[in-house]
Amino acid sequence: MEISCSIIIFTSLALALFSYLVIRKRGKQMRKLPLPPGSMGLPYIGETFQLYSQDPNVFFASRLKKYGEIFKTHVLGYPCVMLASPEAARMVLVSEAHLFKPTYPRSKEQMIGPWALFFHQDDYHARIRKLVQASLSPESLRGLVHQIEGTAAAILRSWDGHALSTFQVMKKLSFHVGILVIFGRHLSEQRKKALENNYFIVDKGYNSFPTNFPGTLFSNAIKARKRLREILNEIMKERREKEAVVEKDLLSCFVEWRDEKGEQLRDEQISDNIIGVLFAAQDTTASVLTWIVKYLNDNPKLLMEVKAEQMAIYESNGCGRQPLTWAQTRSMPLTHRVILESLRMASIISFTFREAVVDVEYKGYLIPKGWKVMPLFRNIHHNSEFYSDPEKFDSSRFEVSPKPNTFMPFGNGVHSCPGNEIAKLEMFSFIHHLVTQYRLALNWKDNGTISSTCMYSRWLGLTIRWSIVHSLFPSTVSPSDFGVQSTYEIVRASDKQVLEEMPRRTVCNKTWHICVPLAIFTSTTPK
Ligand code: HEM
Numbered sequence: 120m121e122i123s124c125s126i127i128i129f130t131s132l133a134l135a136l137f138s139y140l141v142i143r144k145r146g147k148q149m150r151k152l153p154l155p156p157g158s159m160g161l162p163y164i165g166e167t168f169q170l171y172s173q174d175p176n177v178f179f180a181s182r183l184k185k186y187g188e189i190f191k192t193h194v195l196g197y198p199c200v201m202l203a204s205p206e207a208a209r210m211v212l213v214s215e216a217h218l219f220k221p222t223y224p225r226s227k228e229q230m231i232g233p234w235a236l237f238f239h240q241d242d243y244h245a246r247i248r249k250l251v252q253a254s255l256s257p258e259s260l261r262g263l264v265h266q267i268e269g270t271a272a273a274i275l276r277s278w279d280g281h282a283l284s285t286f287q288v289m290k291k292l293s294f295h296v297g298i299l300v301i302f303g304r305h306l307s308e309q310r311k312k313a314l315e316n317n318y319f320i321v322d323k324g325y326n327s328f329p330t331n332f333p334g335t336l337f338s339n340a341i342k343a344r345k346r347l348r349e350i351l352n353e354i355m356k357e358r359r360e361k362e363a364v365v366e367k368d369l370l371s372c373f374v375e376w377r378d379e380k381g382e383q384l385r386d387e388q389i390s391d392n393i394i395g396v397l398f399a400a401q402d403t404t405a406s407v408l409t410w411i412v413k414y415l416n417d418n419p420k421l422l423m424e425v426k427a428e429q430m431a432i433y434e435s436n437g438c439g440r441q442p443l444t445w446a447q448t449r450s451m452p453l454t455h456r457v458i459l460e461s462l463r464m465a466s467i468i469s470f471t472f473r474e475a476v477v478d479v480e481y482k483g484y485l486i487p488k489g490w491k492v493m494p495l496f497r498n499i500h501h502n503s504e505f506y507s508d509p510e511k512f513d514s515s516r517f518e519v520s521p522k523p524n525t526f527m528p529f530g531n532g533v534h535s536c537p538g539n540e541i542a543k544l545e546m547f548s549f550i551h552h553l554v555t556q557y558r559l560a561l562n563w564k565d566n567g568t569i570s571s572t573c574m575y576s577r578w579l580g581l582t583i584r585w586s587i588v589h590s591l592f593p594s595t596v597s598p599s600d601f602g603v604q605s606t607y608e609i610v611r612a613s614d615k616q617v618l619e620e621m622p623r624r625t626v627c628n629k630t631w632h633i634c635v636p637l638a639i640f641t642s643t644t645p646k
Pocket of ligand 1: 221236251255297300396399401404467468472527528529535537539541
């Protein structure tokens with residue numbers, strides 16, 4: 120018995136030593152591999168200045184042309200490897216995802232909450248993701264079509280006759296849809312208002328300079344975040360005391376979850392994830408919706424075709440007297456293609472950030488441990504090898520499916536977006552009501568002004584604004600970092616006009632601002 124014990128111990132030690140030596144040797148060999156081509160720029164500063172002073176599209180494109188699909192650089196204080204091929208993006212996000220962890224600045228973690236799923240890569244991430252996915256699955260969303268449609272219709276009504284910032288209107292819409300997914304129909308108007316007021320203060324501070332000096336956007340946001348947490352705690356307490364709710368919303372999934380040992384999620388874990396989902400859902404969907412409106416307006420023929428598709432549904436619903444059904448939202452092929460092409464063109468998440476947790480070899484190059492790794496979605500979406508005439512808005516290109524890993528507006532792999540179905544549902548509902556009942560016309564005019572925290576740069580007739588302050592921070596491109604703003608008015612058409620096409624008229628001047636907090640350009644040039 121003793122002898123067999125010793126043999127086991129000896130064999131284990133020998134195996135451990137052998138593995139250690141193999142890993143060490145491999146590590147040494149790996150370190151001999153060349154780094155990807157590219158320039159690390161000046162000491163400390165790297166190529167940050169070039170990235171910020173050039174059109175970011177040009178920054179990436181020129182390096183891709185010079186060095187190929189994988190290149191190194193140094194920006195915002197970090198050495199980075201940028202990858203612009205579908206295979207490389209797949210390697211980082213899917214096949215070798217365990218070698219790369221998500222990476223965000225600390226201030227973002229502080230604002231959203233460290234327990235939000237996108238900061239994690241382990242079992243905890245998998246557990247939370249499963250719950251989020253379940254409450255955003257098509258099965259769960261079926262029951263929400265009517266409410267989401269109602270929310271879109273109400274937002275349009277509140278916009279009727281007013282010249283408002285489109286992006287702000289869309290943010291309101293996506294916030295309310297987020298609230299619906301999280302709390303179902305169980306939230307009082309008073310609670311909703313309290314959440315909304317505090318959420319928008321947090322939102323304002325999210326991209327600001329992280330200083331706790333009283334009165335700054337950041338410090339206000341931190342205070343508002345505390346209040347959000349208190350409100351969420353009260354809601355959770357009430358939910359736990361109540362009988363089980365009939366429909367399953369995200370909050371009930373979180374509150375009712377137990378592991379094998381009967382352990383529950385802690386309140387702070389739930390509230391961080393609720394705030395996280397609200398953030399992930401908001402600016403992303405609002406940006407895409409804003410671009411969709413613009414693309415439709417730029418393509419009158421396409422707008423007419425989308426309108427025809429939507430009118431057929433509108434009429435079959437007794438001219439809007441019956442609500443949209445889930446099945447109807449699944450059979451809007453042209454509108455769907457317009458959404459897909461808008462996602463491609465605007466590529467509102469231009470890239471994502473990961474960090475190599477070990478030395479990684481890719482195509483004979485070394486990606487050193489600790490380096491930031493950025494799959495460049497936007498460059499893949501705008502590569503003429505995969506999309507002919509890529510700068511042209513052409514929804515018909517989605518009549519055939521894109522090649523694998525060439526279309527990743529919602530990311531890919533373990534951290535890919537669980538909200539893609541609800542985002543599309545929101546877009547379908549919004550477009551349906553907009554084109555069947557309203558008219559708008561854009562006559563845009565560039566009139567950006569300079570403010571103390573923002574730098575404006577003219578770029579092909581657009582006002583591109585980015586926060587200098589935010590540029591001090593490394594890494595993250597969280598979904599909510601991007602936005603497009605425009606101001607215009609919509610006008611409700613009369614019932615008669617709904618059925619006959621009303622001549623389009625210009626109702627106001629419009630200003631496009633593309634907020635690029637990291638100075639990384641995320642959207643296409645309106646023409
Ligand atoms: C058009 C709208 C949207 C776009 C383009 C978008 C895009 C993305 C992308 C690219 C990622 C992956 C980021 C990465 O890999 O680093 C992501 C993650 C995520 N999105 Fe979305 N998103 C949208 C809407 C939504 C909505 C409506 C929700 C929720 C209701 C949502 C919830 C999330 C969450 C929770 C994650 C983190 C997933 C994880 O880490 O496992 N998103 N989104």
